[in-house]
Amino acid sequence: MKIRILLLLSLGLYAVHGVSNIKLPNLIMNNMVLQQRTKVLLWGKQEANERITITTSWNNKTYETSSNGSGEFEVQVETIEAGGPYTILFKNSKEEKLLKNVMLGEVWLCGGQSNMDISFRGLANQPVADALEHIMDSNYPNLRIYRVPRTFSFDVAEDIKGDWRVSNPNTAEIFSAIGFIFGRELHKQLNVPVGIILSAWGGSKVEAWMSKAKLAPYTEIKYAPEITNRNANRSPNLLFNAMINPLVKYKIKGALFYQGEGNTTNPSSYATLFPLMVEDWRERWKDNFPFYYVQLAPFGYHNMKWQSNGQEVARFREVQFNALKDIPNSYIVSTSDIGDEQTIHPPDKETVAKRLLYQVLATNYNYKSFEYNGPVYNRMEIVKNTVTVYFDHARYGLHDSRGEVKGFEIAGADKVFYPAQATIHRDPICIKLTADQVQNPVAVRYCFKNYFQGTLYNNYGLAAHPFRTDNW
Known part of the structure; x- marks a missing residue:
């Protein structure tokens, strides 16, 4: 006893x-x-x-x-x-x-919705390309990964439930495919420890990632009548409260963001809210960290009852690109060549991750010798029936991926666009466009549709950004 x-x-x-x-x-x-x-x-x-x-x-x-x-x-x-x-x-x-x-090393935040969140397991009948190869190449003791659990809160939270994990096949398999590949390749390039924090939720709207204070002036943005796990990711503030605010004291080098599908029905609102979200985050972190984001990939959007050759998401991509002017220290990655007409989740996550990596290395780590962005429209010249288009980020040349450049259209004053015959020239570096139906062209578009197959690259294999010269 x-x-x-x-x-x-x-x-x-x-x-x-x-x-x-x-x-x-x-x-x-x-x-x-x-x-x-x-x-x-x-x-x-x-x-x-x-x-x-x-x-x-x-x-x-x-x-x-x-x-x-x-x-x-x-x-x-x-x-x-x-x-x-x-x-x-x-x-x-x-x-x-x-x-x-x-x-001690480099810490990066990855945010957004499903295309950032998807792990190597993929989604139902939607695989990630070369998943097993990446999983097998994941034993990196100095690569650490942290997934913020998907949750929401009406009140501003101070902590989260997660843990730092050492990268290996078991931990990498269930982490963001883009986040992991980016972190692995950054680790290999810099030969320093790397930490990747993932805070993402599929289907989320940009306003869900913003604070109540930042959204206060926009009274038209409302909560759903009843909040559940099915719609919290589309309601204002709730993901910021639970999945961003607990992170803001933690020092990061920069942020990667892949989001937009949840806001495609209202591009004009996104043009305002997206730069405000970045501003909001920087104010909370008290740091003007660099911000890298991904332009939406081509997709048919039949789920929205839109057509592949429609322009709804083309206009949204334009808003994303134009946000560069409103977000200081920001960069955008083109995905014009990797979309899939049948799925909003392109299988090729490696290309996205590596294009983010190239931009990060060039703009943060002094990798100065190579182009880090795809060709960007600079200007056009019109002589008779020929339009000559010049690009930035193409100083060493342009090339096509399928034997011919597709996706260009030109129009006259009647505003009717026709497919253009495109030829690449090297002295100076440019593209010349003609169409039999347009004898007096006034406007050019490249891949300005919901779905398309981008074929134009610079000499570094980076895809050109979609664009238009008109505002019709």
Whole structure:
């Protein structure tokens, strides 16, 4: 009996001492990657008005602070050049908490809807191309991945339920295909640890990723009468509250975003809201981080009762491209050549991830020798029945992928467009367009339809962006 009482007492004492006094958010944990060569914030909770020290092993430096009346504490710590693994020791008068296997490197946020969210498992009858090859090429101990669970909240949340995982076939398989491939290739190029945070939800609207304060002036944007898991991703603020706000203290290098399908029915609204969303995020992070986003891929949109040769989403892509002027330090990736008429989820995620990578390397990591974007319309010249079109991001030349350039149309003053015969010239680098039905052309379009097959590239194999010269 005495033995049993002593055992119970000892278990009781263990339970008391085992209660965690220091509570860290689920981003601050074992296996995490912190942004290198900067100041990063570490934060948490403990008893009110209590002293706490934080010691970082990479510089053997100890920081001291105290919690406020609500028990919250935070401290900025300096990070050195990439490396690890390191430890971080949190210590107060009652407890020590040691974080292990912490790396210093590059941290990127991936956001958006299903095309960013899709893992290598794909969706029902919608596979990701070469999924097994990518899964087998995922054993990278210094690549760490973090998936924010899909959830929503009417109130602004401070924490999330997730964990940092070391990349391997088991963890990579269920992570964002685009996010993983981007992170893997960035890791290989820079030879430093990389952390990828994924916060995405299929079908989401841009307003779901924005704060209530930023949307306040736009009273026409309403909540659904009843919010459920089926429509929360299309309701204002709810994903920002639950899936973005808990991240904003965590230092990132930049953000990648693939979204828009949820807003295609209202391009004019998106033209306003999308730049505001980026502004909102930057204000919350207190950082003008670079922002990279993906233009919607070609698709038939028969689910919307639209036609493949319609222009509804062509106009939306135009809004996406024009947002470059309204979002400082932003970049857009063309997907004009990888769409699928029958699925809104193109199988080729590797091309998207690598095009994002090329832009990131060129604009953030001093890879200056190559073109990082596909050809972009610059200007046109009209002489008699011939239109000559010049492009940016094509300094070494243009080429077609199928033996001829398709997708160009020209029109006269009657505003009727006809397919154009296109020929590539090299001195100067340009494309000349003619059509028998148009003797006095005034306007040009390239791939300005819901679905098309882009065939124009620069010499680096990057696809041209769709465009039009008219505003009809």
